[in-house]
Amino acid sequence: MKYNIEKINPIGRLLAEVVEEALKTKGEKEGLIGDVEMALRESMLKIGNSALQCFLENADGEAEAEIECACGGKLKYQRRREATIWSVFDKVVYKRAYYAGCTCGQGCAPVDRRYGIEPGKVTAGLARLIAISGIKEAFDAGRKCLQEYLLFEVSGNTVRAETQKMGELQRQADADLVKEMQKEASLQKREQSQPSAPDILYGSLDAAKVRIEPRNEKEKAVENRETWRDLKVGCWFEAEIVPHRQQSVRQKDKTQREGVVLRAKNQQYFCDIDKAEQFGKLLWATGCAVGADRVRILVFICDGAVWIWNLIAHYFPNAIQIVDWYHAADRLERIAEEAFANFDERQAWLKRVTEDLWQGKVELVIEDCRTLAKKSNLAKQSLSYYGNNIERMRYAQFRTSGFMIGSGIIESGCKQIVTQRLKLPGAQWSLDGAILIAKARAAWMSGNWQKLVSARSLLSLAA
Ligand SMILES: [Zn+2]
Known part of the structure; x- marks a missing residue:
């Protein structure tokens, strides 16, 4: 927005004097800059x-004297009635015209309706x-930061x-979105109108455990004991070359190997x-939204639980499937730990x-695991892990094609969505509470906060 600076400047000068x-008056000689800033902020709040x-x-x-009611009836002017809102400028009390007397029993303040205000509630700006x-942060810890801001x-x-x-x-x-992308008509319409999708698109899926613990009787009725539930996380992304x-x-070392x-x-x-x-329906719908069904090359990099590959094969049968390099390599490290006591041999x-x-050369890796199977349980278990994923571990081939082979993206996504918030000490989640916070976090991390804020602004109108 543009503001009239000539009108604003005198206000600034006046504020400086204040x-x-x-x-x-406070008796401080000069006050350091922090004091001045704080005094300015407090005044600006007022x-x-x-x-x-x-x-x-x-x-x-x-x-x-009279306006139309939402029900189609008539509302009569009453008086200017007081209302309170909680805004970014703290509690604001204001008076506005209020109409009532319709047969439906509803009253109306046109100003509230016009600005999407719910009297007695938090405004969209503060929300x-x-x-x-x-x-x-944990809700109570967040409170302290908020007070600072x-x-x-x-x-x-x-x-x-x-x-x-x-x-x-x-x-x-x-x-x-899920509903929309199930409709043949919407998919076709999209087909005609959508801007071009990226050339190569990546997807990744993972899950992390969250402890669900009902807090009160109402929640206990739904979920009557503490349980661990899988929070499934997915991510769509593109790749770019790091200058x-x-x-x-670490990346420079890697460059020397990879180009x-x-x-x-x-x-x-x-x-x-x-x-x-x-x-899976959410995977499909969000995928359609980013053009996953129409890109030239779609690549999934995952850690490889069976349900994950099944979903991918079902919804995106032509996608290239890659087992995340870091997971595949990390497993070797753990096998080595278990199998060799001697450091040099292990290395x-x-x-x-x-x-x-x-x-x-996954076949060679499998052979090596087989040799160790007698002294390492993990090596034995890994025979099927590497065996089931041979074609998903052709790393040399994937690199030649210019694909990312390990993203860390979804892992960091899980960490950011789950570990850094849902697993904070003292955190206690109802099933709904955990889902809602995770979804809000995912929106924030995806740069979609403004969309939520816009939807939040319209809430009062829908009510
Ligand atoms: Zn009415």
Whole structure:
């Protein structure tokens, strides 16, 4: 937005005087810059509060004797009635025209309707900030940070409620998308109108455990004991080459072997706690939204639980399937740990077998595991792991094609969505609570916060 600077500047000068006076009265000689900033912020909070009140009180214009009710009946002017909202400028009390007397029993304040205000509630502007704190930290810890940022108090319960509301909006958006992408007509319409999809698109799926623990009687009725549930996470992304000057030391080492280093961009995360079959519908719908069904090359890099490959084969049968390099290589390291007591022997084995895997010679890796099967249980178990995934581990071939072979993307997605928030100490989740926070977090990480905020602004209108 553009503002009239000539009008704003005098306000600034006036504010400077006010702050100077206040600091003097407080008895501080000069005050350090931090004191000045704080004094300015506190004053601006008060100005914002008063300005918002003025704005809303001026918004009515001339009152009419009678207006139309939403039901089609007539509403009569009553008086200017007081309302309260919780905004980014703290609690604001304002008066606006109020109409009532319709046969339906509903009253109406046109100003509230026009601006999407729910009297007595948090505004969309404040909700967007509160919910960010709620997805980042435990609700009560978030409260303290918020107070620093906002300069007034918000309760832990409000943080929880507003964060869950954002999650609810994302859940609704997911459900709408799933429904839309099941319709043949929408798919066809999309076919005709969609802009071009990327040349190579990547997908990844994973899951992490979340402890579900009912907090009260109502939740216990649904989920009557503590359980661990799989939070399934998916991510769509594209790859780009990391410029040499931006590469980390580790990446530079890698470059010498690989030629180029790729990193993920435009990540779109989605998640749910649901059966694989249901989650598959979300995979398909979010995939259609990013053009996964129409790209030239679709590559899935996964850790490889069976349900994951099954879903991929069902929805995207032509996709290239790759077992995440880090998982495949890490397993060798664990086998070596278990099988060799001697450090040098262990390192020698590991170096040789890892190189075989790097070259995509999975058959050789399997042979090596077979040799160790007697002294390492993990080696024995790994026979089927490598055996079932031979074609998904042709790493040399994948590299030649220019594909990413290990992303860390989904892993970091799981970490960010699950570990860093849902597994915080003292965190206690109902099934719904966990799903909502995870969905809100996924939206934030995918850069879709503004979409949720826009939907949040429309909530009062839908009510
Ligand atoms: Zn009515």
